[in-house]
Amino acid sequence: MKLNIKTILIVDDEPRTRQGIKQTLEVWAAGSYRIETANNGVEALELLQHEVIHLLITDVRMPEVSGLDLIRSLNRHARRPQIIVISGYAEFQYVQQALQLGAVNYLLKPLDKKELLEVVVEALKREEEQQRHEKLEKLVDxxxxxxxxxxxxxxxxxxxxxxxxxxxxxxxxxxxxxxxxxxxxxxxxxxxxxxxxxxxxxxxxxxxxxxxxxxxxxxxxxxxxxxxxxxxxxxxxxxxxxxxxxxxxxxxxxxxxxxxxxxxxxx
Structure with a gap:
């Protein structure tokens, strides 16, 4: 098992969307990334407390803990993942709030597989750049x-x-x-x-x-x-x-x- 394998977390209370994203990413990743899912924001918060997540893909509107609440909670984490939000056309005001809170991109439902992969690749490139910067900081006195x-x-x-x-x-x-x-x-x-x-x-x-x-x-x-x-x-x-x-x-x-x-x- 690789010590440095990275984790992508998908959070959506709609099973079809959640599983569809997971299957698409698993085929694309071919084992080079760990793909985790959470049924809702509560489950996601639990996962984020115990695992290092490199990329978070979350719906913005969910019961109990919304995607926006989830993103706000990341301010307390030492290592903040890259964030992609998912929304419907009627929820664009939530997307704007998510971008203000630090999300790097968004996807509108219904999701297009090609667009999903393009956005994921771009977010992971950002994550690698962030990690490289952090390593340089640790290397330099x-x-x-x-x-x-x-x-x-x-x-x-x-x-x-x-x-x-x-x-x-x-x-x-x-x-x-x-x-x-x-x-x-x-x-x-x-x-x-x-x-x-x-x-x-x-x-x-x-x-x-x-x-x-x-x-x-x-x-x-x-x-x-x-x-x-x-x-x-x-x-x-x-x-x-x-x-x-x-x-x-x-x-x-x-x-x-x-x-x-x-x-x-x-x-």
Whole structure:
């Protein structure tokens, strides 16, 4: 079973419409997407609480919990799916509200299969783009990204030289005292100078740089966590995992799984 298979949820209280959409999408998807259905908004809310839904296709008018109520509820979800709404011609005012609430497109009944598939493909492309953006956000350390030694005139030559050395020797044992000695500076003076010009203490900058490099290796290589720990300058993978979890709130293996859909664990 694929770890990264995506889910499409169809919500409609009319069985023929619901099953018709499901059958059309199942033939089109050929197993590359999981197609789920809900008979009404209440069932859909339950599913949305326990599953990650990538695309929601919902009727706008349903008893108890309408499609509009369903869309509003998604504001409380950390991961909001792409949304397509279904309506009759007489309900277009509901469609307008749904679009204002974040739906990306709509379909009018009776549904045309070709139009359905075109709209679904477009929504899934949007979802992929959103996911790509989220992954880039997770990959980048914004404090490091804000620092551009080449164009930052407030960074003097000694600190600039230190930053370059750290980039090139990240796999080695690096301490502030050793770096100060290499630059022929007093350690206390170098410590103050570094923090003042970089905006981070030397130890925090080094830690962030190592975790940033580790994130890149986790995503772009199949090196083990232990091998990556060594490449970014940690003597033991146990300590590396501890530092990584402190910065990212999850383990290196879990990070790799979230970013690539693969796992280091035996299933």
């Amino acid at each position: 914004h404090k490091l990204a804000e620092l551009d030694p080449g164009n930052n005139m407030s960074i003097g030559e000694p600190v600039r030289e230190a930053l370059l050395y750290l980039e090139q020797h990240l796999h080695e044992t690096l301490t502030m005292a050793d770096m100060a000695q290499r630059l022929h500076l007093n350690a206390s003076y170098f410590s103050v100078l570094f923090k003042d010009q970089v905006g981070l203490p030397f130890s925090e900058y080094l830690s962030r740089l190592r975790v940033q490099r580790a994130k890149e290796l986790l995503v772009h290589t199949r090196l083990s966590v232990g091998e990556i720990a060594e490449k970014v300058g940690y003597q033991t993978d146990k300590y590396f995992i501890k530092v990584f979890k402190t910065q990212e709130d999850l383990s290196p293996s879990r990070y790799r799984q979230q970013m690539t859909g693969t796992s280091d664990e035996i299933q």
